[in-house]
Amino acid sequence: MPKVTFVSADGRETTLTAQNGQSVMQVAMVNGVEGIVAECGGSAMCATCHVYVDTPFVHLAAPASEIENEMLDCVASQRRPGSRLSCQIQMSDALDGLRVFLPETQQ
Amino acid sequence: MTQPGVVIIGGGQAGLQVALSLRQLGFDKPIQIVSDEPVLPYQRPPLSKTYLADGNFDQLVLRGQAALDAQQVDVLLATRAEAIDRKARSVSLSDGRTLPYEHLVLATGTRPRRLPLAGSDLQNVHELRTLAQAERLRTAMSAAASIAIVGGGFIGLEVAAFARSAGKKVTVIEAGSRILERSVSAAVSAHLLQLHRRDGIEIRYRIGAGRILGTADGRVTGLLLADDAVVDADLVLLAAGAVPNDDLARGAGLQTGNGILVDTALRTLDPCIWAVGDCVDFPAPRGRLRLESVQNAVEQAKCVARNIVGGNEAFGIVPWFWSDQGRYKLQIAGLTAGADDVLVRKTEDSDRLAAICFRDGTFTGVETVNAPADHMAARTLLARTTGLTRKDFEDANLDLKSLVGSAT
Numbered sequence: 001m002p003k004v005t006f007v008s009a010d011g012r013e014t015t016l017t018a019q020n021g022q023s024v025m026q027v028a029m030v031n032g033v034e035g036i037v038a039e040c041g042g043s044a045m046c047a048t049c050h051v052y053v054d055t056p057f058v059h060l061a062a063p064a065s066e067i068e069n070e071m072l073d074c075v076a077s078q079r080r081p082g083s084r085l086s087c088q089i090q091m092s093d094a095l096d097g098l099r100v101f102l103p104e105t106q107q
Numbered sequence: 108m109t110q111p112g113v114v115i116i117g118g119g120q121a122g123l124q125v126a127l128s129l130r131q132l133g134f135d136k137p138i139q140i141v142s143d144e145p146v147l148p149y150q151r152p153p154l155s156k157t158y159l160a161d162g163n164f165d166q167l168v169l170r171g172q173a174a175l176d177a178q179q180v181d182v183l184l185a186t187r188a189e190a191i192d193r194k195a196r197s198v199s200l201s202d203g204r205t206l207p208y209e210h211l212v213l214a215t216g217t218r219p220r221r222l223p224l225a226g227s228d229l230q231n232v233h234e235l236r237t238l239a240q241a242e243r244l245r246t247a248m249s250a251a252a253s254i255a256i257v258g259g260g261f262i263g264l265e266v267a268a269f270a271r272s273a274g275k276k277v278t279v280i281e282a283g284s285r286i287l288e289r290s291v292s293a294a295v296s297a298h299l300l301q302l303h304r305r306d307g308i309e310i311r312y313r314i315g316a317g318r319i320l321g322t323a324d325g326r327v328t329g330l331l332l333a334d335d336a337v338v339d340a341d342l343v344l345l346a347a348g349a350v351p352n353d354d355l356a357r358g359a360g361l362q363t364g365n366g367i368l369v370d371t372a373l374r375t376l377d378p379c380i381w382a383v384g385d386c387v388d389f390p391a392p393r394g395r396l397r398l399e400s401v402q403n404a405v406e407q408a409k410c411v412a413r414n415i416v417g418g419n420e421a422f423g424i425v426p427w428f429w430s431d432q433g434r435y436k437l438q439i440a441g442l443t444a445g446a447d448d449v450l451v452r453k454t455e456d457s458d459r460l461a462a463i464c465f466r467d468g469t470f471t472g473v474e475t476v477n478a479p480a481d482h483m484a485a486r487t488l489l490a491r492t493t494g495l496t497r498k499d500f501e502d503a504n505l506d507l508k509s510l511v512g513s514a515t
Contacts (some may be wrong), residue, residue, distance in 0.1 A: 021163075032176065
């Protein structure tokens with residue numbers, strides 16, 4: 001099963017095992033990782049599960065949809081090239097070892 | 108005996124959030140959540156959307172057992188709270204136990220409104236609130252060819268859109284003068300009506316269901332409408348809104364109206380008892396409100412947690428809401444119900460629409476379909492309370508985001 005590492009804004013790392021098909025947001029929520037709010041629960045509606053995907057993994061995740069892209073313009077912390085909504089990234093073996101950085105704020 | 112702490116009745120998103128927020132604030136006494144469901148707290152909104160497609164409960168769980176244990180949050184599953192003894196400050200449970208409390212939080216949610224509809228006891232008549240009901244509906248739906256839905260509200264339309272995308276024949280019956288009548292402006296109702304009909308969902312409004320038809324052995328065959336028309340269906344979903352679970356509060360002598368009555372701090376008339384989420388009738392600037400939304404549940408829970416640890420905070424939010432109806436994302440920012448003036452922005456070549464709502468000349472919110480950036484901009488504008496009027500929005504070329512930039 002693929003692993004994913006969350007790096008908090010102050011540099012703390014949490015590595016968790018995901019199920020294939022589970023969203024990165026869901027992995028964070030179910031394990032109580034702080035720094036992801038996910039108010040809408042995974043509908044790409046609230047822009048509060050924003051993460052910065054570590055550069056080597058950016059092109060391994062399926063690209064953002066039009067709706068996600070529009071919501072990324074509305075995130076509370078700065079949008080950068082690796083910005084994604086973590087509810088829209090599905091874990092898979094191809095993403096094993098994924099590292100995502102959490103922004104300073106989600107709201 | 109352990110010292111009493113906080114007992115939370117109701118294992119939904121509001122109840123869980125009270126517990127998590129209390130721990131975040133450093134609250135170190137026992138926290139017990141009493142849930143009448145057999146599973147850990149989960150997200151309810153996907154039950155009428157993605158869960159019907161994938162049946163994957165793991166995607167819905169809000170916190171796993173390990174995370175709850177780490178936070179020392181005790182969840183009593185499949186357990187009902189039977190009565191509150193306010194004098195003794197304790198709650199008696201269906202398993203015979205009595206839980207003492209220092210603070211009690213009622214997060215009892217809602218239940219589907221029961222229609223007095225003959226035939227409701229037939230097989231394959233469904234309602235949707237809990238995981239168990241969603242699982243029953245999901246299983247039945249995979250075998251059904253035609254589905255009749257009573258109620259053109261959020262749940263009814265979300266399930267209709269899913270069922271249609273799965274190739275079912277779908278009919279929605281709405282007794283009101285339009286779909287989503289209590290929730291959105293006439294412009295958005297009309298827009299969604301057109302989109303859903305384009306996708307092949309049959310929608311009838313201004314018509315009530317008379318009774319559910321079935322065979323002698325109890326199988327559903329359809330709906331008889333008030334005008335004697337018959338809708339053939341082998342599955343019926345009753346989705347005519349929800350009513351607050353306030354019986355426990357009323358039984359304890361607490362005040363109820365459209366739900367459990369609280370003051371601005373979300374406290375009942377008993378200083379040790381609070382209420383959060385869908386079941387709460389709370390004071391707001393334009394009169395009392397009861398909101399059924401995740402945001403309201405989560406923010407009320409956070410507010411009560413802060414007040415329990417010594418705060419005296421009045422609850423206040425810019426409400427927002429969403430409803431995924433198949434390919435259509437409906438979002439509401441602000442309190443748009445009761446708008447007396449609506450400015451509609453629509454492009455002919457797409458499904459996008461924004462309805463900018465006013466009441467007494469003041470901007471009250473925006474309803475959007477497939478326009479998430481407009482929705483987010485509206486939330487920012489509402490949070491600033493700049494007293495925007497219709498004139499500020501009348502330039503048709505102006506997008507809402509540019510208004511965010513100029514209204515600082």
